Amino acid sequence: xxxxxxxxxxxxxMVAERAGVGRGTVSxxxxxxxxxxxxxxxxxxxxxxxxxxxxxxxxxxxVTRRTDTIALVVSEARDRLFADPFFADIIRGVSSVLxxxxxxxxxxxxxxxxxxxxxxxxxxxxxxxxxxxxxxxxDDPLTARLAESGVPVVHGGRPYxxxxxxxxxxxxxxVNGARAATAHLLETGHRRVATITGPQDMNAGVERLxxxxxxxxxxxxxxxxRLVVQGDxxxxxxxxxxxxxxxxxxxxxxxxVASDMMAVGAVRVLRERGLAVPDDVALVxxxxxxxxxxxxxxLTTVHQPTVQMGQEMARLLVDVAxxxxxxxxxxxxxxxxxxxxxx
Amino acid sequence: xxxxxxxxxxxxxMVAERAGVGRGTVSxxxxxxxxxxxxxxxxxxxxxxxxxxxxxxxxxxxVTRRTDTIALVVSEARDRLFADPFFADIIRGVSSVLxxxxxxxxxxxxxxxxxxxxxxxxxxxxxxxxxxxxxxxxDDPLTARLAESGVPVVHGGRPYxxxxxxxxxxxxxxVNGARAATAHLLETGHRRVATITGPQDMNAGVERLxxxxxxxxxxxxxxxxRLVVQGDxxxxxxxxxxxxxxxxxxxxxxxxVASDMMAVGAVRVLRERGLAVPDDVALVxxxxxxxxxxxxxxLTTVHQPTVQMGQEMARLLVDVAxxxxxxxxxxxxxxxxxxxxxx
DNA sequence: GATGGTTGTGCACACGGTCGCGCGGGGTTC
DNA sequence: GAACCCCGCGCGACCGTGTGCACAACCATC
Numbered sequence: 001x002x003x004x005x006x007x008x009x010x011x012x013x014m015v016a017e018r019a020g021v022g023r024g025t026v027s028x029x030x031x032x033x034x035x036x037x038x039x040x041x042x043x044x045x046x047x048x049x050x051x052x053x054x055x056x057x058x059x060x061x062x063v064t065r066r067t068d069t070i071a072l073v074v075s076e077a078r079d080r081l082f083a084d085p086f087f088a089d090i091i092r093g094v095s096s097v098l099x100x101x102x103x104x105x106x107x108x109x110x111x112x113x114x115x116x117x118x119x120x121x122x123x124x125x126x127x128x129x130x131x132x133x134x135x136x137x138x139d140d141p142l143t144a145r146l147a148e149s150g151v152p153v154v155h156g157g158r159p160y161x162x163x164x165x166x167x168x169x170x171x172x173x174x175v176n177g178a179r180a181a182t183a184h185l186l187e188t189g190h191r192r193v194a195t196i197t198g199p200q201d202m203n204a205g206v207e208r209l210x211x212x213x214x215x216x217x218x219x220x221x222x223x224x225x226r227l228v229v230q231g232d233x234x235x236x237x238x239x240x241x242x243x244x245x246x247x248x249x250x251x252x253x254x255x256x257v258a259s260d261m262m263a264v265g266a267v268r269v270l271r272e273r274g275l276a277v278p279d280d281v282a283l284v285x286x287x288x289x290x291x292x293x294x295x296x297x298x299l300t301t302v303h304q305p306t307v308q309m310g311q312e313m314a315r316l317l318v319d320v321a322x323x324x325x326x327x328x329x330x331x332x333x334x335x336x337x338x339x340x341x342x343x
Numbered sequence: 344x345x346x347x348x349x350x351x352x353x354x355x356x357m358v359a360e361r362a363g364v365g366r367g368t369v370s371x372x373x374x375x376x377x378x379x380x381x382x383x384x385x386x387x388x389x390x391x392x393x394x395x396x397x398x399x400x401x402x403x404x405x406v407t408r409r410t411d412t413i414a415l416v417v418s419e420a421r422d423r424l425f426a427d428p429f430f431a432d433i434i435r436g437v438s439s440v441l442x443x444x445x446x447x448x449x450x451x452x453x454x455x456x457x458x459x460x461x462x463x464x465x466x467x468x469x470x471x472x473x474x475x476x477x478x479x480x481x482d483d484p485l486t487a488r489l490a491e492s493g494v495p496v497v498h499g500g501r502p503y504x505x506x507x508x509x510x511x512x513x514x515x516x517x518v519n520g521a522r523a524a525t526a527h528l529l530e531t532g533h534r535r536v537a538t539i540t541g542p543q544d545m546n547a548g549v550e551r552l553x554x555x556x557x558x559x560x561x562x563x564x565x566x567x568x569r570l571v572v573q574g575d576x577x578x579x580x581x582x583x584x585x586x587x588x589x590x591x592x593x594x595x596x597x598x599x600v601a602s603d604m605m606a607v608g609a610v611r612v613l614r615e616r617g618l619a620v621p622d623d624v625a626l627v628x629x630x631x632x633x634x635x636x637x638x639x640x641x642l643t644t645v646h647q648p649t650v651q652m653g654q655e656m657a658r659l660l661v662d663v664a665x666x667x668x669x670x671x672x673x674x675x676x677x678x679x680x681x682x683x684x685x686x
Numbered sequence: 687g688a689t690g691g692t693t694g695t696g697c698a699c700a701c702g703g704t705c706g707c708g709c710g711g712g713g714t715t716c
Numbered sequence: 717g718a719a720c721c722c723c724g725c726g727c728g729a730c731c732g733t734g735t736g737c738a739c740a741a742c743c744a745t746c
Contacts, residue, residue, distance in 0.1 A: 009469060011702055022726040027704060035724060052492075054468040058404035059702035062731045067401070069449075082435045083633065088425035095452060104470075106412075107450045109438060122447075125397040126352060235637070264637045290426060294578070294607045296639025354732060365696040370734060380694060402732035405701045693742080700734090707727090714721080 010051040019047035030055060069104040070094075070317060071123055071131040075140050077111045083234065084261055085289040086306055090134060090156065093310020101318055103129075116142045124149035130317045132156060136164075138201035152321040154313050158203045167328035168321045170312045174204050177302040177335035178211025178256065179218075181284040184300070184337055185254040186219050190282055194227035194252035196241040196262055205233075208258040208286060226250035231262045238262025242269040254282040254343060260292040263299055267342070282343030297341035304335045353394040362390035373398060412447040413437075413660060414466055414474040418483050420454045426577065427604055428632040429649055433477060433499065436653020444661055446472075459485045467492035473660045475499060479507075481544035495664040497656050501546045510671035511664045513655045517547050520645040520678035521554025521599065522561075524627040527643070527680055528597040529562050533625055537570035537595035539584040539605055548576075551601040551629060569593035574605045581605025585612040597625040597686060603635040606642055610685070625686030640684035647678045 016023045021040060028036050029044040036044075047053075061067050072094055074087060082088065091107070098105050106128060110119040120142055123131050130152035133142065138160040146153050147165050154168040185193045195212045198205025209228070216223050226248045231241040238257060242265065245252060257263040263285035267277055275281050277297055285292055285301035292299030312331045320326050359366045364383060371379050372387040390396075404410050415437055417430060425431065434450070441448050449471055453462040463485055466474050473495035476485060481503040489496050490508050497511040528536045538555045541548025552571070559566050569591045574584040581600060585608065588595060600606040606628035610620055618624050620640055628635055628644035635642030655674045663669050 012704095013702080023703080024705075024727075025725055028725090031704085037724060040724080052467075054464045056405070056702050057468060057470045058401045058410070059731090060704075061401035062399070062405055062702080062733090063704050065731085082428075082431035085425075085428070085431075088428075088431055091450070092425045095450070099452075104465075105450045107434070107438070107448045109442075121397055125400060127400045127447075235633075268637070290578075291634065291637065294611070294634065295637055355734095356732080366733080367697075367735075368695060371695090374734080383694080399732050402701090403734075405703085405732080406734045408701085688746095690745085691743090693740105695738105695740080697736105697738085699736095701732105704730090706729095709726085710724095712721105712723090715719090716717105 009056075010053040011056070012053075015044065015047045015051055015053050018051060019043045065126065067127060067129050068102065069106055069128045070098055070314070071106040071108055071128040073108045073110060073119060073123075073131055073133050073142065075110060075116075075133070075135045075137060075142065077109070084259075085291055086259075086261075086287055087134070089289070089306035090310040090313075093307040093312075094132060094314045095310075096307075097311050097314035097318070103318065110142070113139075113141065116140060116145070120145035120149075123151050130154070130322045132313050132317060136160065136202070137199070152317060152324075154317040154321055156309060156313050160201060160203050160206070168316050168330075170309055170316060170331040170333070171203075172304045172309065172333045172335055174207035174335075175211040175214065177286060177304065178208040178258070179215040180211075180335070180337050181256045181286065181302050182212045182215035183219070184339070185256060185282060185284055185343060186215070186221070188254075188282065188343070190254035192224070192227065192250065192252045192254070193221070194229070194245055194250060194255045196229055196231045196238060196245065196255060196257045196266060198230075198258040198262075199232045200230060205258065212256055224250050227252055231258065233259045233261060235261050235265040235268075238265030239269045240265070242266035246270075246273060246275075252281060254278075255284075257283060257285050260285040260287040260289045260299060260301055263301070263342070264291055264295055267295060267299075278341065278343045284343045288338050292340075295342075300340045300343040301338050302335045303338045305333050309333055352399070353396040354399070355396075358387065358390045358394055358396050361394065362386045408469060410470060410472050411445065412449055412471045413441055413657070414449040414451055414471040416451045416453060416462060416466070416474055416476050416485065418453055418459075418476070418478045418480060418485065420452070427602075428634055429602075429604075429630055430477070432632070432649035433653040433656075436650040436655075437475060437657045438653075439650075440654050440657035440661070446661065453485070456482075456484065459483060459488070463488035463492075466494050473497070473665045475656050475660060479503065479545070480542070495660060495667075497660040497664055499652060499656050503544060503546050503549070511659050511673075513652055513659060513674040513676070514546075515647045515652065515676045515678055517550035517678075518554040518557065520629060520647065521551040521601070522558040523554075523678070523680050524599045524629065524645050525555045525558035526562070527682070528599060528625060528627055528686060529558070529564070531597075531625065531686070533597035535567070535570065535593065535595045536564070536597045536599065537572070537588055537593060538599045539572055539574045539581060539588065539601060539609060541573075541601040541605075542575045543573060548601065555599055567593050570595055574601065574608075576602045576604060578604050578608040578611075581608030582612045583608070585609035589613075589616060595624060597621075598627075600626060600628050603628040603630040603632045603642060603644055606644070606685070607634055607638055610638060610642075621684065621686045627686045631681050635683075638685075643683045643686040644681050645678045646681045648676050652676055 012023045016026045029041050134156040136159050143164045155166040158171050159166050197209045227250045229241045229245045231237040285299045288301045288303035292301050355366045359369045372384050477499040479502050486507045498509040501514050502509050540552045570593045572584045572588045574580040628642045631644045631646035635644050
């Protein structure tokens with residue numbers, strides 16, 4: 001077409017012409033700038049400046065096969081996704097590292113067979129240099145699909161099953177955290193310590209329940225199964241679980257709740273029933289999200305370094321998984337108790 | 344490992360060969376599939392299936408100049424960004440619309456001259472089809488830069504100054520919302536209604552203050568300037584502002600707080616000083632984020648349709664700004680009061 | 687059976703970079 | 717002063733896809 005439109009984006013060629021050099025030289029200046037005289041470089045730089053040139057990523061990607069883009073895939077329905085500050089913190093951590101490295105962040109959510117298929121195809125299409133997978137459930141086929149197509153992947157939290165390959169993985173010590181939380185409730189003199197678990201098709205949910213059981217066993221307590229109810233990490237799920245817990249008649253005087261969001265829901269239900277926190281029922285959460293700091297009472301909880309988890313994931317992907325400097329690496333982050341007023 | 348070095352991504356050419364047709368035909372089948380016989384199309388489709396072919400986005404972008412990717416740029420420091428559930432809701436709305444349209448979401452944060460320059464260059468580099476700008480401050484040079492380079496842009500919230508062009512814009516009626524909140528406090532019998540404002544280098548901050556002033560004027564109240572303190576939309580900012588408000592001695596018995604996050608901070612400070620909410624000091628927030636629902640007491644606030652705002656932004660960008668079916672369009676969303684317990 | 691119209695397909699160029707190859711010229715060494 | 721090096725740079729072949737254009741094949745029409 002004719003150059004009618006006027007405002008044409010400048011190309012390498014135009015920069016080269018203006019600077020009085022060849023395309024290749026301009027390219028060299030922009031990238032590694034290996035072998036080029038200071039004088040020429042200067043000329044090229046001013047030409048770039050004057051034209052307001054910026055390289056066309058598509059053209060570059062076509063030949064280098066690098067996109068300088070990382071995908072963050074969250075396996076949740078969109079409306080649940082951002083309801084939990086946990087994800088916000090992950091994004092924050094990931095974002096900060098990618099920013100240092102001059103990489104872009106692509107945000108994707110997917111839940112269910114169909115969407116996972118779509119996302120899998122997309123990611124396999126060399127649109128991104130690698131992918132970060134978060135919040136995987138048991139039946140998520142994404143892991144296998146990506147492994148097959150050779151896309152570098154880092155998992156946040158281990159997949160549910162050992163069968164799913166996760167050579168690169170950043171996780172927190174869920175078992176230990178849950179153990180500490182439960183132990184805290186036991187040590188503060190509570191007789192009937194219940195738990196509201198996370199979804200049992202996620203590793204984090206399973207492990208936090210295991211920690212609870214281990215801690216109870218270590219203290220020589222039998223577990224009344226009426227005191228174990230399942231939630232889904234959401235506020236409403238927590239509320240529902242707490243209601244069921246009370247209705248079952250196990251008469252808990254303390255609850256280890258496997259996420260802060262659920263704890264928020266639990267507190268609401270307790271208050272509705274006229275029960276005081278922590279006097280009638282003590283509560284310990286998990287995650288230490290912003291929510292817990294500002295509820296009433298402020299939540300005693302297990303701090304997990306969520307932002308750091310995002311950072312480590314990004315680092316592992318960019319520094320190890322993509323360059324393939326190792327075949328596998330696992331980062332395990334520790335938790336610690338944050339004692340506030342709820343338990 | 345680099346096993347199967349032959350594991351080459353299939354190209355159009357390979358598909359064409361397998362289907363016994365020319366490259367062009369395959370391309371036609373994949374895209375508009377305008378003029379191609381059913382028999383040929385079938386053959387091509389099975390060839391695609393068998394090879395697991397997926398088009399190379401970079402090559403396609405290079406010639407079509409379309410990336411099928413939209414950028415969401417949040418003009419805040421990264422650590423403040425996701426601390427506010429407001430942004431989470433925006434992302435949720437944007438994401439849902441983009442998903443329907445088969446578009447990808449690129450997430451970017453930028454604060455300050457240098458970062459804005461970088462982001463501006465990046466976005467001008469035809470890496471995305473358009474951009475969504477959120478949380479602009481007065482001095483943000485991004486708007487002008489992008490307008491100049493011809494990148495389609497939709498603003499979330501009007502820019503601070505009329506001088507900054509924002510042909511496509513989705514905003515909420517801040518003035519009306521603030522008016523309603525203030526009026527509510529006046530109508531419930533409060534004598535000395537103060538306000539904690541948002542940052543005054545942002546339009547939302549300015550307008551919510553204006554709504555407060557208008558409402559006070561309409562009720563015939565003089566404004567004691569000791570009752571007007573500035574916050575920054577954050578929890579800590581709200582806490583600091585509330586402390587200053589109390590220290591100034593204006594003796595407020597109610598406060599319109601220009602964001603829920605600040606209200607959370609304000610509640611904390613009031614409690615620390617032994618003041619009851621709402622009995623000693625009533626509070627009305629703004630935003631109606633998840634936080635406000637679970638604080639104690641639950642926050643009376645001005646609901647703004649944040650998710651919908653994200654959706655409208657995405658729609659406006661994709662349906663109007665990018666195809667340029669109109670030169671400008673402004674969407675104004677209404678707020679409504681949500682009366683809970685804090686005021 | 688020749689002709690015209692229609693439909694479907696192959697061909698080749700363009701998109702804007704990267705990178706290896708090869709060359710010219712200035713500095714060094716005998 | 718000539719031979720040699722090597723640094724700095726231009727040149728052109730790709731990367732994989734979209735698309736206008738020419739053309740072949742087919743059917744209908746006279």
